[in-house]
Amino acid sequence: MRSWYKAAALAAFTFGMGTGMGAAQAQIVIGQTAGFSGVVAAGVQETTDGAKLYLDSINARGGVNGQKIELVSLDDKFDPKLAGENARKLIEEQNVTAMFLTRGTPHNEAIVPHLNKHGVALIAPSTGAMVLHKPLQKNVYNVRATYQREAEKAITHLASLGISRIAVVLADDSFGADGLIGAKRGFELSKMQPVVLEKVDRAKPDFGPVATKIAQANAQAVLILASGNTVVDGYNAYRKAGSGAQLVTLSNNASSGFVKSLGENARGVIVTQVFPSERAGNSPLVREALELAKAKGKDVSPAMLEGYAAAKVLVEALRRAGPKPTRDKLGPALESMQKFDIGGLEVSYSPDDHSGLDFADLSIIGTDGKFRR
Template sequence: MKFFATLLLSLSLAAPAFAATPGVTDTQIVIGQSAPLTGPAAQLGIRLRMGIEAYFKQVNADGGVAGRQLKLVSLDDGYEPPRAVANTKTFINGGDVFALLGYVGTPTTLAAKPLIDQAGIPLIGPFTGAMGLRTPVDPYIFNIRASYNDETRKIVDQFLFLGLKKIAVFYQDDAYGMAGLTGVQKALAAHGLKPVATGTVKRNTVDVAAALASILPAKPDLIVEVGTYTEVAAFNQQALAQGYGGQFANVSFVGSEALAKALGPSGNGVIITQVVPFPFSTVTPLVREYQAAMNAAGHKDDYDFTSLEGYIDAKVLVLALRKAGKTLTRASLMDALNGMSNENLGGFTVRFSPDDHSGSDYVDTTSITASGGFRH
């Protein structure tokens, strides 16, 4: 009896070792990402993942986080909500993913949100500016980029300053597009105005005929576009072919480099707001660090806004992992994130609190050049 009592005591003392934090071992921390890696929006997921992996490689080469190597597991959702839900279930039910990072898109992330909340698994840096992921504050979702309200307000205010008041909206017919449309409507309402016309496109399609027929007769000075690069390229090219001579402006989610490539010379002058610093300059320490990491990861001179955002997302996560300490739990990670009151990453500041998970309101304005580059 004494032997069995001793054995039971030993097993009870050893129990915590078997109930370890999911995705964390003595040598590794596993992070999950659901993103479009194939399909019409693939470049968004591919480039975001590229920036994340560049930072992870840099950290791992320096010994990891408290001796643990970082591993990113990316699953393709094709920018479709049901697939994002399935991927999230895999991460949660598999029990081998510690946290989530860099989900791409409003409809996909919103679809996964109930699972994230139920499991209590933190998601850092979703690639969306939707207010539905910001208010009310979700304790498990930490937004790093500025909101679509911030971006659309910047666009509207700049054009109204120029005296151009006829503003239309071309938007994706889903939660992402509605978030952008709402942002434009709110920004215009502050000046006693409304959109002169609107038009929609179904996600992952390029059927823009109805949107053109709805918008172009209003002869807008500016068309604010809330879509992905394939949809926007199709709309712009057909609008120009039909004689439109006004201005196009996009929010950052469009995929700047992919849009520039798709438009070619016709992209000259198309405006895109950005939520990260200019990735082609070496003015800020953060961008210099990012460029060096991209070069070391085998992507020499292959810089862009989306991979820089992935790099920033990964850096914020790692800073929080380090603050959370050696005995890592999801609760300690979230405590560390909530304690980031004014974290300067080298020219880009992030702040969180338990009452505010909008990490940044940084918005810049760029435009595409005739050669497919970007003006700042």
């Protein structure tokens, strides 16, 4: 038990520094578990940095109803079992008011039972898993669009360009299965079939045999439904096998860290997006984030925008929950949001719908390593 408290204190110090205070000064404690190490580390850090941009600005102005927010973030190494255990500790031992910005589909599935047991809201899980949308999860409040919507848009976009020989490779887990449903819908709408459809082990993928099939099928594009370095490994494998197919992946990989991991192969990769372009000067959300990031000497990535938008919803929920927000007040506060403007995008919840946004778009990585729309 003592080791847990030491770890929690270290996490509060490390990630609490981003919100401008230590754990002892926190008046509202929010919990997060995500893969700060492992295959999704770059994206997780950027998303969390985006949230901190907004939380820092709120805390600098005195917090919410005079109370500052402390984000306690624990590393689950992108392991679903550890994500569930971290959530339990944060809820039962740290007594967090809410969970926030948790990453991964099977990981969030492991977290939900702890939310339901204690009546704790999870705001803005960093996943587009349909299982968190339908059937309604009473304690989960999504902000971003679903993976199914992204995958469908990716396939129909490729078809609109005249690309018909499309392969699909997916991690053999709930995330991959979820994205595949959307991809299949895209194929149906486009009256096509995938030339290759293969699963790989989530933890230890072997892309050799899959890459050979992709090359032999003369695929023009490959949609890889997986996370971080797994996608990079798959891309490298089919390039090595002689395929020149276009790489397409989802917004869970929309980070500058992902671009860096692709190296010289980054140019031309298509990545779906669930928020406006980080250079969209006509977007109030983007302008706000850019201004705050500039003051800290940082650039803004799509992953950071997701975190920034999530933090705006979190803060508004806390504000609506009153002077002393509690777990049981947050649900009604969130469900009172109707067309809440986070900066050019409107978030709505109701007792029957916790979906948040449905925005989906496509980007391509340019020669400068930036996402272009």
